[in-house]
Amino acid sequence: MLAFLGGCSFGILSTFVKIAYGQGFTPAQVVGSQFFGGAAMLWIIVLLRKKYKMKMSMVFKLLASGIAMAGSGLCYYQSLKYLDASIAIIMLFQFSWMGLFAEWILDRRVPGKGKWFSALILFVGSLLAAGILNVKEISMPLPGIIWGLLAAISFTAFIFLSGRVGVEVPPLTKSMLMSTGAFIVVSLIFPPRFLIDGSFVGEGLYKYALLLGVFGVILPPLLFSISMPNIGSGLGTILSSSELPTAVFMSVIVLREHVSVVQWIGVLVVLAGIALPNIRALRRRQTSLQ
Template sequence: MGIWKYALLVFLGGCSYGVVSTFVKLGYSEGFGLSEVTGSQYFLGAIMLWIIAIFVPKIHLSAKQWLILMISGIPMGLTGIFYNKALGYVDASFAIILLLQFTWISIVLHYIFDKKAPNRKSLFATAIILLGSALASGFLKSDITFSFAGISWGMLAALSFATFIFISARTSIPVHPIYKSAIMTTGASLFIFILLPPTFLINGSLSSGLLMYGLLIGLFGSLIPPVFFNIGMPKVGSGLGTILSASELPMAILMSSVVLHEVVTFSQWIGIIVILAGIAYPNFQRKKSRITDL
């Protein structure tokens, strides 16, 4: 599998995460709360991953390796809590631009822990993505919901998501990506249950419609992204991986238009194009440099 195929997996993982906000909003509209939506997302996501993990090769892991992988899933769980909390205060389009701040946060983490300053290509691509996100999110619209609490939760989601991507690119335990994702998502689920007791398991919410939303959000938010990130991130690195993961915003805008029937303005479509250009830029430059070297 060439590097571009790993990059495609990371890109698709970001797209999958972009679907989540739509189903979370739909779940909220049905009367389900943060604990029910987030708890069912990771609980059902972990179950689906373990079912798939039955069919993949496994190796014996020590207790320490299990603990490392489960702890590595905590930032993923925190992202779900913070982001879903933000969606309760602000519009989905605004929440996604807050989450997209993980691009520059990841650069900061990369600099702090790796002592490596970002190159001009990464900085330029990030600037393009942030510019496009300002347009695509509808941030410039006068009727957008503005909330200090929503902004705070959204920025915390961006920090935890950047941490999750950073860890995904560095967790080197030699285990199948699906098996690894199942353990990480289990760790995220258990951590969420500590913060948000899973009352939905006994109060009848699952049979009242939560099961459908939990499965959908779990599939697109807790199954596909960690599997694709665990496969692709170690190959492409956290720098390029961060930029590719920004594909979540265009997908979130498309879903809000198709499913929620929200009006998407011309400037928002322009923003999507700008973001895609920012995502494609590093890959185009890499391919161009390889051709020059031949």
């Protein structure tokens, strides 16, 4: 459930990002304020709690893990420069099967047929939910495809690292260090000029920093840090595919966007792909108890 909610949290982001763009804020301001807001809130929370001592080597490992966290957002924003939103989300959604390969290669754990079948269902569902069938002419420039796949690889790495690095570290402290590392990476690419040019407070950018910081920086690493060590990155990437259905629901509820019947069918197919491996696992657990 926590991994599923982590994916839902990411799915909320696109709606607020669209609203922020509509207010005239640039991608550099939005992504920079997102990681700044999330990291700042986590620092405040952690400093108010009981201190946890750890080795500097672990601190640097967690800071470095933030590179994958930042890379997913940065690469996805770059892909949107070349691709339509529907194509870009499909490129990002390839993390649903990349996680299975990561589990296979790095953990030497061969995913079962059920997981591969779920990944196939998720891919088909993503095509339908993203509205790809409604697009008459598809433009897929090579740079856009590369950036989109890099976003998927970065997201897969983020999920994998959440379940491997600093497992013994308290989730809040771990999330704080990972988000700090992500903010450092983003700041190197997009210097945080919004902190001094008046847009953060004067123009209201802080509101989006808080919203995007909570749903894009605080909750995902926190929820994944708790869930991934227990379920593995393979099942974790399948569960976090809840990102796409959530994005569709939010676009309808908040942005009042039109979603076709085919897209709703795609949402149901994605949810079925998420549920399948969990139903199988539950049946195996009940059989073993009997």
